[in-house]
Amino acid sequence: MAFSSLxxxxxxxxxxxxxxxxxxxxxDMEERNxxxxxxxxxxxxxxxxxxxASSSYEPKRKxxxxxxxxxxxQMEAYCEMYPPICGPFMGRVITEALKTAESNACMxxxxxxxxxxxxxxxxxxxxxxxETCGTSEGxxxxxxxxxxxxxxxxxxxxxxxxxxxxxxxEIGSASAMAAGALVHLRGGSALQISHAAAMALKNxxxxxxxxxxxxxxxxxxKRNVIGAVNxxxxxxxxxxxIESRIPPDQVIDAMRAVGDKMDSTLKETGMGGLAxxxxxxxxxxxxxxx
Amino acid sequence: MxxxxxxxxxxxxxxxxxxxxxxxxxxxxxxxxxEEPKEAEIYLHGSFAATGTGHGTDRGLIAGLLGMQxxxxxxxxxxxxxxxxxxxxxxxxxxxxxxxxxxxLLCLTGKSGRKxxxxxxxxxxxxxxxxxxxxxxxxxxxxxPTLIVHNLDRPGCVAKVAELLSxxxxxxxxxxxxxMSRNGTAIMALETDQPISxxxxxxxxxxxxxxxxxxxxxxx
Ligand code: SF4
Numbered sequence: 001m002a003f004s005s006l007x008x009x010x011x012x013x014x015x016x017x018x019x020x021x022x023x024x025x026x027x028d029m030e031e032r033n034x035x036x037x038x039x040x041x042x043x044x045x046x047x048x049x050x051x052x053a054s055s056s057y058e059p060k061r062k063x064x065x066x067x068x069x070x071x072x073x074q075m076e077a078y079c080e081m082y083p084p085i086c087g088p089f090m091g092r093v094i095t096e097a098l099k100t101a102e103s104n105a106c107m108x109x110x111x112x113x114x115x116x117x118x119x120x121x122x123x124x125x126x127x128x129x130x131e132t133c134g135t136s137e138g139x140x141x142x143x144x145x146x147x148x149x150x151x152x153x154x155x156x157x158x159x160x161x162x163x164x165x166x167x168x169x170e171i172g173s174a175s176a177m178a179a180g181a182l183v184h185l186r187g188g189s190a191l192q193i194s195h196a197a198a199m200a201l202k203n204x205x206x207x208x209x210x211x212x213x214x215x216x217x218x219x220x221x222k223r224n225v226i227g228a229v230n231x232x233x234x235x236x237x238x239x240x241x242i243e244s245r246i247p248p249d250q251v252i253d254a255m256r257a258v259g260d261k262m263d264s265t266l267k268e269t270g271m272g273g274l275a276x277x278x279x280x281x282x283x284x285x286x287x288x289x290x
Numbered sequence: 291m292x293x294x295x296x297x298x299x300x301x302x303x304x305x306x307x308x309x310x311x312x313x314x315x316x317x318x319x320x321x322x323x324x325e326e327p328k329e330a331e332i333y334l335h336g337s338f339a340a341t342g343t344g345h346g347t348d349r350g351l352i353a354g355l356l357g358m359q360x361x362x363x364x365x366x367x368x369x370x371x372x373x374x375x376x377x378x379x380x381x382x383x384x385x386x387x388x389x390x391x392x393x394x395l396l397c398l399t400g401k402s403g404r405k406x407x408x409x410x411x412x413x414x415x416x417x418x419x420x421x422x423x424x425x426x427x428x429x430x431x432x433x434x435p436t437l438i439v440h441n442l443d444r445p446g447c448v449a450k451v452a453e454l455l456s457x458x459x460x461x462x463x464x465x466x467x468x469x470m471s472r473n474g475t476a477i478m479a480l481e482t483d484q485p486i487s488x489x490x491x492x493x494x495x496x497x498x499x500x501x502x503x504x505x506x507x508x509x510x
Contacts, residue, residue: 002291028293042294049300049361063304065344104303107346107366114296115415116306122297144297151296160296161414177296214341216304270341287344 002027002152005249006194009149013190020180020190021142024149043141046111050123053100053110063105065287068217072099086229089128093228097124101224105217114151114160114173117216120224121174122147125182125231135185146184147177150197157249158256162209163268165259171227172204172255178231179238188239196231196238198248203230205251206258208266210273212280213287219274291415299416301360307392308338308345311412313365314508315394316354318420318432319408321506325400327355327377333384336391338412348381351394355379359509360416376401389421426477428468432508434481439494440502443469443476447499451478454494460484475501 003009003023012023028039059073075098078084079091086094101120104110110119122144130140151160154173159165179200180193188196204227212218244251265272274280301310320327332351334342342348346366353368356375364371372379386393390411398406409422420430423438430436441447448467455462461483469476486505495503 024293031292043297046294046297046300063344064346107302107304107309107349109300109302109361109363111300112298112306112310112415116301116303116309119303145293148293148296152291152293155291155296163414213344214337215344 002031002156003149004153004156006150006153006197006252007247007249009153010190010194019142020149020193021145021184024145024152040141043144044137047137047140047144049109049111050100051127053103053108054096054123054127056108057099057103058106058108061106061108063215063217064107065213065215065217067215067283068102068105068221070102071221072096072102089132090229090232092128092132093124093232094225096127097121097224097228098221100124101221105215105221113147114155114177115162115170117162117220118170118174118224118227120221121171121227121231122178122181124224124228125178129182129185133185139185143181143184146193147181150180150193151177153249154201154252154255157252159259165256166262166267167207167209167223168201168204168255169259170209171223172201172207174224175200175204175227175231175234178228179234182231182235183238186235186239188235192238194248195243196235198244198246198251199237199242200231200234201251201255202244202246203234205255208262208273209268210266210275211268211270212275213284214268214270214275218280218283295415299360301416302346302363302365305345306416307412307414308341308347309350309365310360310416311392311418312338312347312350312394313354313358313360313362314416314418315410315412316351316396317357317359317508318354318410318418318506319396319398319406320355320357322408322420322423322438322504323398323400323404323406324504325402325404326375327398328401329399330355330377330379331397332379332381333386333395334381335384335386335389335393335395338392338394339383347394351396352377352379355396355398390419393421423477426468426470426475428466428477428479430466430479432506434463434483435485435505435507437478437480437482437486438504438506439478439480439500441476441478442499442501443474444499447476448478450497450499451480451494454490454497455480455482455486458487458490460486460490
């Protein structure tokens, strides 16, 4: 049975002496009736698909609407030319988030994490960390179990779908997952993992889903950037010992409540928010004219 | 949801419902036709009609009909591949009464002349539901290996199928029955825990009262 709260994962860990990620792994073995090796193998396949999505990025490729493409490259070039304000590591994070999110919009292969729209967030923190901070593949896989465990609890208690809960449920959830993964990479505790996830989710609470013309492009691509950047700041706060004053599971429940109250025009219908701006409507008309 | 529904699927973008789900609908339709399609008339309803082109829903459906899975890098080029493989297709918008917003209706003709009509919805995260098959309303997710049996709607057919499977030690996880009208045709949809052998499918197909047997496993 999947865990129904972050608290449950932590309590399980306290009782068994196992870290957060391993509780999630054992649960997967039980739920899908697979061996430890089979589960790890599937996670490795998922990780490799993330790496491949990044390395096969095509800067010249455009989406079907021609609205998306090339900004990952643009950011990369900028970071090479000038030291970015946020520092070189964050520069890479922004670049990776743009690359994967653009690849998704351009019909390339990505890993939905937890959705295709938010697919850039997790690789944007994992790939630069893996490549610059000397972490082993094994530790990255552990971080991915950590992320998946957080996502599973959110999916169960709230939602991971923009149509059901707004963008807080997609980019917000992805950010919470990435924050937890980072804390694991840094050797943080299960408690710190939960609080990093909680803070990441809190900071994006209320975010609406308002894709222009209903396409997973505007504002989705750039929202992957804030999801990733927010994950890093939340992980750093948690590692500093800062906690969310609202308990993590209650933050998730609040996300659900906010999603339930959100107007349907702000839940993936392409009728509210940025989609309903004059510029957004103009794009719709242009696409209809073909 | 298991963890690889959260970290996954590995898929061609941009949308799990409008792209990955569309590929799976096409793939399911191809399996239900039981041969390579030669002609496909496709109708898109609701959000599939409104934003389908921008999401590659059309390319996804064709890719699935060509036997591709949602992670196939050739999905964006499926129209060209269809042309090479001799699949002609058309798309039109259609209001389908009381249908899920992400619905497609596929009218297929196979290379040997078989026909199939499939209405299916993409219900989120790449998951699909087959809602109508050859005019019979049903509700099949194909999450598990599924046996679909067209039979004459008369007593004894269900028992025969169940017996034949139990003789072969195949466990039935769930079973649904649908009928078009009394004494007409009916469809059985059975989810099984074990794969079903060619031999079992063959025996079933030659059982009295059974018109057609299709076994679908979405991952192969
Ligand atoms: S705006 Fe909507 S479609 Fe875009 S990433 Fe956010 S939830 Fe997904």
